[in-house]
Amino acid sequence: MELGLIGLGKMGGNMRERIRRAGHTVVGYDRNPDLADVHSLKDLVDALPAPRVVWVMVPSGEPTQATIDELGELLDAGDLVVDGGNSRWSDDEKHAEQLAAKNIGFVDCGVSGGVWGLQNGYALMYGGDDEQVAKAQPIFDALKPEGDSGAVHAGKVGAGHFSKMVHNGIEYAMMQAYAEGWELLEAVGSVTDVREIFRSWKEGTVIRSWLLDLAVDALDKDEHLGKLRGYAADSGEGRWTVEAAIDNAVPMPAITASLFARFSSRQDDSPQMKMIAALRNEFGGHAVTAAE
Numbered sequence: 001m002e003l004g005l006i007g008l009g010k011m012g013g014n015m016r017e018r019i020r021r022a023g024h025t026v027v028g029y030d031r032n033p034d035l036a037d038v039h040s041l042k043d044l045v046d047a048l049p050a051p052r053v054v055w056v057m058v059p060s061g062e063p064t065q066a067t068i069d070e071l072g073e074l075l076d077a078g079d080l081v082v083d084g085g086n087s088r089w090s091d092d093e094k095h096a097e098q099l100a101a102k103n104i105g106f107v108d109c110g111v112s113g114g115v116w117g118l119q120n121g122y123a124l125m126y127g128g129d130d131e132q133v134a135k136a137q138p139i140f141d142a143l144k145p146e147g148d149s150g151a152v153h154a155g156k157v158g159a160g161h162f163s164k165m166v167h168n169g170i171e172y173a174m175m176q177a178y179a180e181g182w183e184l185l186e187a188v189g190s191v192t193d194v195r196e197i198f199r200s201w202k203e204g205t206v207i208r209s210w211l212l213d214l215a216v217d218a219l220d221k222d223e224h225l226g227k228l229r230g231y232a233a234d235s236g237e238g239r240w241t242v243e244a245a246i247d248n249a250v251p252m253p254a255i256t257a258s259l260f261a262r263f264s265s266r267q268d269d270s271p272q273m274k275m276i277a278a279l280r281n282e283f284g285g286h287a288v289t290a291a292e
Contacts, residue, residue, distance in 0.1 A: 001138050002027070004044045006067060007057035007085070008035040010285050011111065014118035015057065015084075015143060022142035041070050051078040053136055060087045060236065068095050077103035080135045082126075084109045088240055089158035089165065092127065096157040105132035108157060109140075110164020114284035121145030125152055125167070127159030162244070169241030169255040171211075172234075176258035178215055179275035186224065186271065195219040211279060218278035225278055229289040230270035232277045234262045 001024050005016050008030035016026045029044045030036045038044045045052065052075060056067050064087050071081055081099055083092065087108065096106040107128035113120065122143045126133060133140075133153055144151040154163045185194040199216050202208055222228065238259040245252040265273035269291075280286040 001025070001053070002048055003139055004029070004048050004052060004054040005057060006030075006041065006044070006054065008032070009057070010115055011113075011117065012057035014115070015055075015111075015122065018118050018121070019139060019142045024138065024142060041067070042074055045071075045074045050076060051080070051135070052076075053080045053082065053139070055082045055084050055136075055139065057084050060085055060091070064091070064095075068098065072099055072102060072104065075099075075102070075104050078105075080105040080107065080132055082107045082109055082136050082139075083161075084111050086110075086164070086235060086237060087161050088236075089127075089160075089162040092158040092161055096128075105129070105135065106157060107132050107136055108160040109136075110154075110160045110162075110167065111143075112164065112167060116283065117143075121150060123150050123167075125154045125160045125163040127154050127161070127163075128157050165237045165240050165244070168235070168237040169252070169259075172238045172241075172258040172262075173254040174209070174211055175276050175279050176254075176261055176272070178211060178279070179272040182215070182275050183271045195223050211283070214279055214282035215275065218275070218282050222278070225271075225274035227291055228274045228277050229291050230265055230273035230277070231289045232262050232265050232273045232280065233286070234259065238262070 003019060003024060003026050005012060005026050005028045008016060008028050013035060016028050019026050027044050027047045028037045029041060033039065038047060054071060056064060058064055058067055064083060064085055081104060083095065092108040099106045107126055110125040111122050113122035124140055124144055126140065140151055154160050182194065185191050185197060198219060201212055202216060242252060242256050242259055261272065264270060277288045281288045
């Protein structure tokens with residue numbers, strides 16, 4: 001099939017390549033002309049046969065809203081917009097209603113896989129009506145990892161991004177646990193090789209995971225993480241997870257504490273946050289701050 005893809009950054013660019021490798025045609029647009037196949041959203045829409053499927057992969061909030069607004073004026077009845085960025089689930093409901101007024105479909109899709117998605121595939125969580133999801137199914141199949149898992153129709157519009165939000169909240173807590181354990185091991189004089197302890201956990205233990213593998217990769221590059229400042233940003237989804245927990249009276253002490261730990265990293269040079277920063281760089285290519 002043919003797809004329009006808006007936003008060709010670290011994630012979007014690799015997604016375009018993976019979809020093309022699966023045999024589909026992708027027309028990509030990005031504000032950076034060096035990355036784009038066309039020079040405007042209008043050119044992108046004009047290049048696609050009807051009914052069109054357009055995947056939006058831009059930052060959440062105003063950039064996504066502006067893109068939805070413009071697409072609403074360019075697309076025709078029967079076309080479909082998929083928001084694959086990290087939008088808040090409540091925005092999805094608004095966007096679906098906005099586009100439905102013009103008989104344009106809408107599906108939200110949480111995407112996980114970071115800079116490794118091109119090679120390994122992307123975990124996908126999508127929400128929307130069965131009819132609209134079916135229009136994008138060949139693209140979901142191209143992006144997902146091989147095998148039976150890695151993609152799910154999570155429910156109605158908003159369910160995909162809500163699921164991805166919870167996924168990221170869990171991710172916060174898991175990274176925090178590894179970071180705290182690493183700092184404690186580093187602090188004890190009798191422990192002489194923390195990196196190899198982490199490496200030994202990769203096989204046969206109940207805490208083995210891809211995040212643990214990435215932690216070992218980070219320690220191989222910088223054994224004591226001395227090149228990093230203990231600062232870790234948050235993308236917003238951890239905050240949204242905690243807010244949703246409050247709204248639904250669901251206790252989330254571990255995820256909440258991991259979010260607050262990120263805030264503490266902005267006050268002092270935290271050893272734990274060096275590991276968090278290293279992990280975020282390993283799985284997502286997120287920027288790190290060099291030690292002074």
